[in-house]
Amino acid sequence: MGRRGISLVGVLALAFCVAAVLALLLPLAVLILQSVSAPGSGLTVDHYVSYFATPGLLRALENTALLGIATVAFVVPLAFSFAYGMERAVLPGKEGLSFIAAAPLLVPSLLPAMVLIYLFGHQGLLAPMLQGADIYGFPGVLAAEVIATLPHAVIILKTALRTADARLYEQATLLGAGSWRKFYTITLPSARHGLISAVLVVFALTITDIGAPKVIGGGFDVLAITIYKQVLGQQNFQLGSVAAILLMVPSAFAIVLERAAAKRHTASLSARARSLVPRPHPVRDRLAAVVCYGTAVLVLVMLTVCQLVALVRLWPYDLSLTLDYYDFGRYDGSGWGAVINSTLLAAISALVGTAFVFAGAHLSERTKEAPWLRGLFSRLALLPAAIPGLALGLSYVLFFDSPLNPLHVLYGSVGLLLIANITHYYTVPHLSAVGAVKAIDGELEAVAQSLGRSPLSVLGMVVAPMSVSVLVEIALYFFVNAMTTVSVVMFLYPPGFKLASVAVLNMDDAGDLAPAAAMGMMIFYVNFVVRIAGQAVLASGRRLVRHRMKTAVA
Amino acid sequence: MTAMNVIDADFSPLLRVSRISKRFGRTSALADVDLDVPRGSFTCLVGPSGCGKTTLLRCICGLETVDTGRIVCAGRDITDLSPSARQMGLVFQSYALFPNLNVTRNVAYGVPRTLGRREIERKVDALLEAVGLSGYGARRPEELSGGQQQRVAIARALAPEPSLLLLDEPLSALDAQLRLQVRAELQSLQKRLGVTTVMVTHDQAEALAVADRIAVMKEGLVVQAGSPFDLYYRPADRFVAGFLGRMNFLSAKAQAPGCVQLASGEAVGVDTEGLAAGVAVDLGIRPEDVVLSPEAANDGTCLGLRVLRREFVGAMMRLEAVHVGCDAVLALDVPARLGRTIGEGAEIEVLLPAARLHVFPAGQV
Numbered sequence: 036m037g038r039r040g041i042s043l044v045g046v047l048a049l050a051f052c053v054a055a056v057l058a059l060l061l062p063l064a065v066l067i068l069q070s071v072s073a074p075g076s077g078l079t080v081d082h083y084v085s086y087f088a089t090p091g092l093l094r095a096l097e098n099t100a101l102l103g104i105a106t107v108a109f110v111v112p113l114a115f116s117f118a119y120g121m122e123r124a125v126l127p128g129k130e131g132l133s134f135i136a137a138a139p140l141l142v143p144s145l146l147p148a149m150v151l152i153y154l155f156g157h158q159g160l161l162a163p164m165l166q167g168a169d170i171y172g173f174p175g176v177l178a179a180e181v182i183a184t185l186p187h188a189v190i191i192l193k194t195a196l197r198t199a200d201a202r203l204y205e206q207a208t209l210l211g212a213g214s215w216r217k218f219y220t221i222t223l224p225s226a227r228h229g230l231i232s233a234v235l236v237v238f239a240l241t242i243t244d245i246g247a248p249k250v251i252g253g254g255f256d257v258l259a260i261t262i263y264k265q266v267l268g269q270q271n272f273q274l275g276s277v278a279a280i281l282l283m284v285p286s287a288f289a290i291v292l293e294r295a296a297a298k299r300h301t302a303s304l305s306a307r308a309r310s311l312v313p314r315p316h317p318v319r320d321r322l323a324a325v326v327c328y329g330t331a332v333l334v335l336v337m338l339t340v341c342q343l344v345a346l347v348r349l350w351p352y353d354l355s356l357t358l359d360y361y362d363f364g365r366y367d368g369s370g371w372g373a374v375i376n377s378t379l380l381a382a383i384s385a386l387v388g389t390a391f392v393f394a395g396a397h398l399s400e401r402t403k404e405a406p407w408l409r410g411l412f413s414r415l416a417l418l419p420a421a422i423p424g425l426a427l428g429l430s431y432v433l434f435f436d437s438p439l440n441p442l443h444v445l446y447g448s449v450g451l452l453l454i455a456n457i458t459h460y461y462t463v464p465h466l467s468a469v470g471a472v473k474a475i476d477g478e479l480e481a482v483a484q485s486l487g488r489s490p491l492s493v494l495g496m497v498v499a500p501m502s503v504s505v506l507v508e509i510a511l512y513f514f515v516n517a518m519t520t521v522s523v524v525m526f527l528y529p530p531g532f533k534l535a536s537v538a539v540l541n542m543d544d545a546g547d548l549a550p551a552a553a554m555g556m557m558i559f560y561v562n563f564v565v566r567i568a569g570q571a572v573l574a575s576g577r578r579l580v581r582h583r584m585k586t587a588v589a
Numbered sequence: 590m591t592a593m594n595v596i597d598a599d600f601s602p603l604l605r606v607s608r609i610s611k612r613f614g615r616t617s618a619l620a621d622v623d624l625d626v627p628r629g630s631f632t633c634l635v636g637p638s639g640c641g642k643t644t645l646l647r648c649i650c651g652l653e654t655v656d657t658g659r660i661v662c663a664g665r666d667i668t669d670l671s672p673s674a675r676q677m678g679l680v681f682q683s684y685a686l687f688p689n690l691n692v693t694r695n696v697a698y699g700v701p702r703t704l705g706r707r708e709i710e711r712k713v714d715a716l717l718e719a720v721g722l723s724g725y726g727a728r729r730p731e732e733l734s735g736g737q738q739q740r741v742a743i744a745r746a747l748a749p750e751p752s753l754l755l756l757d758e759p760l761s762a763l764d765a766q767l768r769l770q771v772r773a774e775l776q777s778l779q780k781r782l783g784v785t786t787v788m789v790t791h792d793q794a795e796a797l798a799v800a801d802r803i804a805v806m807k808e809g810l811v812v813q814a815g816s817p818f819d820l821y822y823r824p825a826d827r828f829v830a831g832f833l834g835r836m837n838f839l840s841a842k843a844q845a846p847g848c849v850q851l852a853s854g855e856a857v858g859v860d861t862e863g864l865a866a867g868v869a870v871d872l873g874i875r876p877e878d879v880v881l882s883p884e885a886a887n888d889g890t891c892l893g894l895r896v897l898r899r900e901f902v903g904a905m906m907r908l909e910a911v912h913v914g915c916d917a918v919l920a921l922d923v924p925a926r927l928g929r930t931i932g933e934g935a936e937i938e939v940l941l942p943a944a945r946l947h948v949f950p951a952g953q954v
Binding site: 202205206208212221 | 685748
């Protein structure tokens with residue numbers, strides 16, 4: 036192969052790198068350039084100076100930091116308790132609880148904020164409980180972010196707590212340690228990396244979110260709102276770019292640290308660990324039940340209220356039922372089309388994204404040629420996680436809208452939405468695909484070659500079939516995120532192709548609370564059905580494997 | 590004072606396990622197990638995997654509860670006590686050191702915290718010195734070799750001053766070369782500290798090498814317990830005989846008192862211990878007890894064999910040879926210099942010395 040000079044793998048690796056440069060590096064470069072260039076006078080830091088000289092913008096920066104820290108302070112202890120209950124306590128109905136706690140992942144982040152307004156807003160059902168206090172502003176955004184980011188932290192911490200070594204606990208028992216001593220000498224240290232990851236991920240998610248601050252923020256401006264206002268409101272791309280970069284720096288920093296923590300965590304796992312099966316412990320189990328069932332009930336209440344608001348004539352005054360608000364066309368130009376558009380875009384993102392991610396992972400981990408290009412690509416693949424959706428969206432506007440760019444034709448097309456979605460959500464699927472393809476015997480390519488087949492044939496013959504469950508997970512991840520995201524597509528959707536999540540935001544903005552709730556729940560139902568279908572595919576796949584193994588043994 | 594002296598001096602066992610049973614769901618892990626562990630002894634529980642030896646160890650230290658039976662340690666019934674109240678030190682196969690704590694803090698974990706800070710430090714130092722790891726206190730477990738990790742685990746297990754030290758397959762995590770060295774260290778450490786020790790292993794050679802008492806287990810039962818010599822030279826049944834070392838078996842029938850007849854017809858004189866004539870038996874003999882080219886045939890039975898295969902193992906040559914009359918295959922160990930001259934297919938004459946023959950009921954393994 037090497038003798039021919041150009042190999043197929045080399046060409047493919049080059050293509051992936053070019054794609055990454057066009058979809059990521061160049062737009063980012065343009066964004067940075069925009070923030071430091073003045074018309075006609077070369078490079079300048081004027082925009083940064085004027086940003087910091089504007090009191091309102093400075094306050095947005097402080098608010099963002101405050102919101103991030105406060106959300107972490109609430110979410111991480113709650114998520115840890117929930118995950119601890121799931122993994123270390125004896126509780127009936129754990130699977131159901133896990134599923135319910137993950138439900139906020141299936142809705143746009145603005146939906147929890149909307150429900151908070153239905154319940155505690157000026158006309159909210161439970162507003163009297165606040166005794167004159169106001170939900171709009173910091174408390175509302177904080178509560179909404181807590182709900183929206185909780186499932187992310189729970190997933191990380193459940194993984195961290197799942198890998199317990201029962202022998203350490205037995206050893207501690209024999210040495211006379213009590214429950215508390217075991218908790219802080221074994222449980223906490225072994226979950227340390229997971230805790231760090233959860234803190235950083237929740238922080239990054241919170242500061243980059245626009246949904247909740249937009250809906251319930253009131254006068255509480257954060258960086259994401261600043262970008263939105265500067266770009267869409269005042270067409271001030273320079274200040275918008277400055278804000279986007281200010282947002283990118285801490286979120287990128289958090290994600291880089293998180294990667295480092297995750298790496299160290301996998302390295303510290305012992306292969307000989309024996310898994311821990313929790314035994315009944317009345318006090319712990321009761322506390323866990325309170326936290327876990329309580330959280331699940333709150334999530335169910337959120338979804339139920341949202342659905343009710345969509346179905347009653349005038350929440351909360353006239354509770355008679357009506358389907359009027361499902362006539363979306365009366366409130367938003369695109370009507371039901373938005374739901375169909377979103378579903379289509381999500382489905383295509385899932386298919387194309389999964390194919391891309393898997394081919395990229397296979398190429399970068401299981402081939403030998405063009406090491407430099409493959410190394411470059413596997414590094415570029417980690418970058419998207421560090422770029423906030425708003426920053427990516429804005430950089431696409433700047434890059435693709437420029438008439439000088441031969442790719443200008445993409446601007447305002449559905450294709451650009453697709454590229455933005457896949458690029459923005461690339462890193463997490465890439466890492467799971469890399470894990471999956473690496474887990475398969477690395478000498479298969481050599482075997483294929485020795486039998487006269489191309490090493491790439493192993494991809495279709497062995498690696499893909501053996502990674503079906505990971506492929507389905509990746510497709511679901513792309514689908515659900517494409518359905519719910521607002522920040523990535525906010526600046527990019529073409530006039531004729533409105534998306535459901537954006538329609539929810541617009542209708543809520545226009546004061547059409549009920550149709551906004553109705554469409555928000557449509558996003559939930561589409562995601563729910565797809566998630567269940569994906570789960571069924573996975574389960575039937577596992578059954579098939581078991582069946583084959585049985586017949587093979589027989 | 591060596592451990593052997595202690596056994597001789599004090600016959601009351603430190604630990605007495607009587608008739609304990611344990612079921613996991615529908616499978617029976619232990620069935621009416623009895624075990625005595627003499628004070629100061631190094632006792633090995635040995636048996637094939639799944640025989641219940643680890644379960645027995647976990648029952649002794651209280652990590653598993655027993656269904657029936659009693660466990661008495663140092664005159665105290667500990668059957669219903671919590672694991673921490675039993676005063677047992679356990680070392681796991683993987684050592685299970687706390688990965689986030691350094692060596693000192695790992696060992697200090699087991700020192701009663703009612704002691705003062707000074708006292709704890711002094712104790713940890715003494716324990717580390719006892720296992721030969723003075724100066725390693727600040728290291729983390731991952732910075733130690735397998736053998737050193739094991740000694741830290743032992744020091745930690747000894748910290749609460751347990752009456753019994755339990756070792757669960759402590760050598761199987763090590764590679765073959767290191768295993769021999771650590772095995773010797775383990776034995777001398779136990780002798781030096783004089784702590785009564787029970788070790789679980791599936792490796793019969795390991796048990797023979799380190800133990801002064803062995804209990805062979807099979808399918809949830811202790812089949813035979815005794816000194817290594819007892820078990821090796823007077824195995825209770827074919828299983829023990831075949832599990833500890835190797836033994837050849839020949840089918841035979843009791844003929845008259847003091848005489849059995851091989852399937853091939855030869856009469857063999859052995860102690861039949863009152864077996865009725867016509868009862869089928871298995872004659873057993875260890876490969877090293879088969880004598881090649883006998884000069885005087887009066888104290889045993891001579892057989893004509895044809896060599897099938899030879900295996901050079903350094904000091905010895907192991908021959909596998911078939912009995913010309915009845916197709917039974919025998920293994921015999923001969924000095925390598927002698928074995929070199931015997932090629933495959935060679936006809937040889939061997940002697941089975943009467944004193945080295947064992948008689949077992951037929952068919953049972």
